Amino acid sequence: MKLYKILSTVIFLSLVISACSQDDNIELMGEGKHWRVIYKVDKTINKFNYTIMYIGSEKAPEKIAYRISGTEEIKGNEEVLDKLSVFQSKNLSCSDCESIEERNEIVASIDWEGKTETIELYDED
Secondary structure: OHHHHHHHHHHHHHHHHHHHHHHOEEEEEEEOOOEEEEEEEEOOOOEEEEEEEEOOOOOOOOEEEEEEEOOOEEEEEEEEOOOOOEEEOOOEEOOOHHHHHHHOOEEEEEEEOOEEEEEEEEEOO
């Protein structure tokens, strides 16, 4: 009986810790006709990264420019897409990671070959 109580307590604490850690990670996503953007935040280390993927039906451009605005504005010019038509940022520091979940108002704008697409990013949950 004592072993059952200990095992039950360990399982319960594991579930609580698991649920709490999910709150420390935020994933916002948005999709347009040509582009999909994923914005991930890890509050435990105050870092974020983002991925911009070409999903259009035409040939993917070689280079893009972009702006992602939310808590901070991020810009990129002449960024080269990889062979899978993806641009992946490195982990970047965020000064206001805690507020991202509250706002959930992040907008990405991608420019390529004289075209522009603006995408609003939302929490999928």
